[in-house]
Amino acid sequence: MTSSNESAVDIAHVYRGTFVHSTDHTAVEILEDRLLGVDTEGKIAFIGSGQEVDSLSQKWGFEALAVTQLGQYEFFMPGMVDTHIHASQYSYAGTALDLPLLQWLNTYTFPVEACYKDLEFARNVYTHVVKRTLRNGTTTACYFATIHTDASLLLGQIANDFGQRALVGKVCMDTNNFVPHYRETPEESHDETNRFISEMLKKKYPLVRPVVTPRFALSCSAALLGHLGEIAQNNHLHIQSHISETKEEVKLVKELFPDYDSYTDVYHKHNLLTDKTVMAHGCHLTDEELKLFREKGASVAHCPNSNISLCSGMLDARRVLNHKVKLGLGTDVAGGYSPSMLDAVRRTLDTSKALTIQDPQYQTLTFEEVFRLATLGGSQALSLDEHTGNFQVGKDFDALRVNAAMEGGPIDLINHGEGPKVLLEKFLNLGDDRNIAEVYVAGKRVVPFVERP
Numbered sequence: 001m002t003s004s005n006e007s008a009v010d011i012a013h014v015y016r017g018t019f020v021h022s023t024d025h026t027a028v029e030i031l032e033d034r035l036l037g038v039d040t041e042g043k044i045a046f047i048g049s050g051q052e053v054d055s056l057s058q059k060w061g062f063e064a065l066a067v068t069q070l071g072q073y074e075f076f077m078p079g080m081v082d083t084h085i086h087a088s089q090y091s092y093a094g095t096a097l098d099l100p101l102l103q104w105l106n107t108y109t110f111p112v113e114a115c116y117k118d119l120e121f122a123r124n125v126y127t128h129v130v131k132r133t134l135r136n137g138t139t140t141a142c143y144f145a146t147i148h149t150d151a152s153l154l155l156g157q158i159a160n161d162f163g164q165r166a167l168v169g170k171v172c173m174d175t176n177n178f179v180p181h182y183r184e185t186p187e188e189s190h191d192e193t194n195r196f197i198s199e200m201l202k203k204k205y206p207l208v209r210p211v212v213t214p215r216f217a218l219s220c221s222a223a224l225l226g227h228l229g230e231i232a233q234n235n236h237l238h239i240q241s242h243i244s245e246t247k248e249e250v251k252l253v254k255e256l257f258p259d260y261d262s263y264t265d266v267y268h269k270h271n272l273l274t275d276k277t278v279m280a281h282g283c284h285l286t287d288e289e290l291k292l293f294r295e296k297g298a299s300v301a302h303c304p305n306s307n308i309s310l311c312s313g314m315l316d317a318r319r320v321l322n323h324k325v326k327l328g329l330g331t332d333v334a335g336g337y338s339p340s341m342l343d344a345v346r347r348t349l350d351t352s353k354a355l356t357i358q359d360p361q362y363q364t365l366t367f368e369e370v371f372r373l374a375t376l377g378g379s380q381a382l383s384l385d386e387h388t389g390n391f392q393v394g395k396d397f398d399a400l401r402v403n404a405a406m407e408g409g410p411i412d413l414i415n416h417g418e419g420p421k422v423l424l425e426k427f428l429n430l431g432d433d434r435n436i437a438e439v440y441v442a443g444k445r446v447v448p449f450v451e452r453p
């Protein structure tokens, strides 16, 4: 759809209808009857009024007749950002939620993760998790893989092939007394991390990047943490790990690292707390630790399904926001049983309401705030908000085409005259993948899947 136009860019697609997104100032901004143009690079080129279709088509050089018009109960929202998900644990999602974290890791997680030596096993699970999350509206995922470099590279390739934006981490762990066949030597962990990063960067995937991934302080020697901090610093890379998920874990970290001020300080002193760091859980962080997060620009991935399923704790998300610490949502499959970010939205609201039940003065999160956490907040938590998170001109078009009234879908009734805000609320609380008609990442339609030979 290109022709001579005044602007330097060529427009590939134009959509007309309702757009719902978040900004720094407004948790839910509703843009009705807008025209949004996407250029051939997949970036949002313009957003204008639907009434101005003729002048905009002249200015940008597109055919007014080629505009895609959304239906009455449809809207576009930004793609959701899963800031913490273990792709490798998807094989047992929905089971094994009867033990507390550290026993759960030893009994279920480590034995399963050890299987990713087998690349065909890895290919099968990783293909399913990428497809399932995309279909459920996760346009950006921050993945943990396993300690296996080749299988982790395969996850990157699969995310790229299906067009998902992703950070992919080869897990690093040189301490594992309970399942000793699932650990690396410090040298292996260091060398394989370097190999993983260099091979991943060599691929030049447009949307998939490596992330330095110490599993958590209990799985890593101080020497390994130091090496990983150095690798991240030298290559300006993202970092992900877990922190203060359970009280037992916090206590053990204190015993294992007695010379540090706090759990956060352990990561900080090893150069692992940066503005490209995302730490999962953080249920039991102190105010001092949150201050350090804020100072360093590090973020928290709130994983409420997992926190409840493993009885780890309840993150006080309001306190994190009050500390102005960047906050996103994570499914934390398979500690969290659902791979859907819609579930993460609902469990975030449930947790906030449970805190209100305990203390009626507690300021419950609104669904609008949680919508922001699932989209713009997540992009900020991953320091990817220059590229994604909302509908701002210049950002990539990462979007879900939602049809709240999809035939055969889970939403039966929409009352006459209810506006887009109600459609959004119904979708967040009642909707599922049947309501997500299309998914776009960087302007490319990635759902429905195109059958490949």
Ligand SMILES: Nc1nc2[nH]cnc2c(=O)[nH]1
Pocket (backbone or CB within 6 Å): 086, 101, 105, 109, 215, 216, 242, 245, 306, 332, 335
């Ligand atoms: N929920 C969760 N917490 C962890 N802490 C260290 N590893 C893990 C993991 O795989 N899942």
Ligand SMILES: [Zn+2]
Pocket (backbone or CB within 6 Å): 084, 086, 242, 280, 332, 335
């Ligand atoms: Zn996790």
